[in-house]
Amino acid sequence: xxxxxxxxxxxxxxxGQKAKMRCIPEKGHPxxxxxxxxxxxxxxxxxxxxxxxxxxxxxxxxxRFSAECPSNxxxxxxxQSSEAGDSALYLCAxxxxxxxxxxxxxxxxxx
Amino acid sequence: xxxxxQPPSMEAYEGQEVNVSCSHTxxxxxxxxxxxxxxxxxxxxFIIQGYKDYVVNEVASLFISADRKLSxxxxxxxxxxxxxxxxxIVTDRSSGSWQLIFGSGTQLxxxx
Numbered sequence: 102x103x104x105x106x107x108x109x110x111x112x113x114x115x116x117g118q119k120a121k122m123r124c125i126p127e128k129g130h131p132x133x134x135x136x137x138x139x140x141x142x143x144x145x146x147x148x149x150x151x152x153x154x155x156x157x158x159x160x161x162x163x164x165r166f167s168a169e170c171p172s173n174x175x176x177x178x179x180x181q182s183s184e185a186g187d188s189a190l191y192l193c194a195x196x197x198x199x200x201x202x203x204x205x206x207x208x209x210x211x212x
Numbered sequence: 213x214x215x216x217x218q219p220p221s222m223e224a225y226e227g228q229e230v231n232v233s234c235s236h237t238x239x240x241x242x243x244x245x246x247x248x249x250x251x252x253x254x255x256x257x258f259i260i261q262g263y264k265d266y267v268v269n270e271v272a273s274l275f276i277s278a279d280r281k282l283s284x285x286x287x288x289x290x291x292x293x294x295x296x297x298x299x300x301i302v303t304d305r306s307s308g309s310w311q312l313i314f315g316s317g318t319q320l321x322x323x324x
Contacts, residue, residue, distance in 0.1 A: 102257075103255065103257065103258075104256075107255075123323070125225065134311065134312075136297075136312075142316075143298070144312070144313075144314035146311040146312070146313070149311060157311065162227075179239075185320060192255045192256070194256075196310075196311075199244065199246075199305040199310065200246060200258045200261055201312060202260065203255030203256050203257070203258075204255050205253070205254055205255050206254070206255050
């Protein structure tokens with residue numbers, strides 16, 4: 102069973118508001134991933150880190166999304182100005198050797 | 213774009229063995245095969261991974277064809293708790309970023 106912790110489980114924001122969610126990866130896992138799963142259950146990779154460094158991110162992430170994984174603190178994903186299309190389940194996963202272990206996700210609803 | 217093809221849905225009765233197939237005809241030599249499943253309101257759960265031949269763990273077994281273009285996830289004695297969407301994913305974990313590209317998956321329905 103995954104030990105990835107994500108908070109909050111549910112987040113409701115108005116359009117234009119900031120939305121911030123956090124993830125505590127499994128202990129000892131150096132790589133952290135963020136994915137977005139929309140209402141059609143389609144997954145989109147957003148960004149990943151190895152320790153505190155960004156490995157890869159998509160263009161969308163570079164514009165309104167920001168993420169960090171500081172040492173000794175939870176990782177975070179923040180949407181600077183939420184849009185209705187950002188409503189989705191945001192999943193954090195961590196990895197040691199290849200397989201990824203997912204948290205339960207943060208369900209973001211943008212009104 | 214997902215690199216795998218799976219049946220969209222399957223049905224089984226409790227206690228049956230279920231075999232979920234996955235086609236990955238363009239799999240690269242550096243890519244591994246991963247299976248995950250997801251139930252509503254939860255994140256995907258890792259089930260098993262493999263590169264070739266046959267892999268087994270306490271949850272499932274995975275058979276990979278000799279040419280690695282087809283894999284089959286086998287779930288023995290399914291229960292209602294095994295009802296989920298099952299995803300077959302191929303990815304190159306040597307690249308360092310190894311993001312997962314999920315397809316549509318196979319919706320497994322388990323009937324009592």
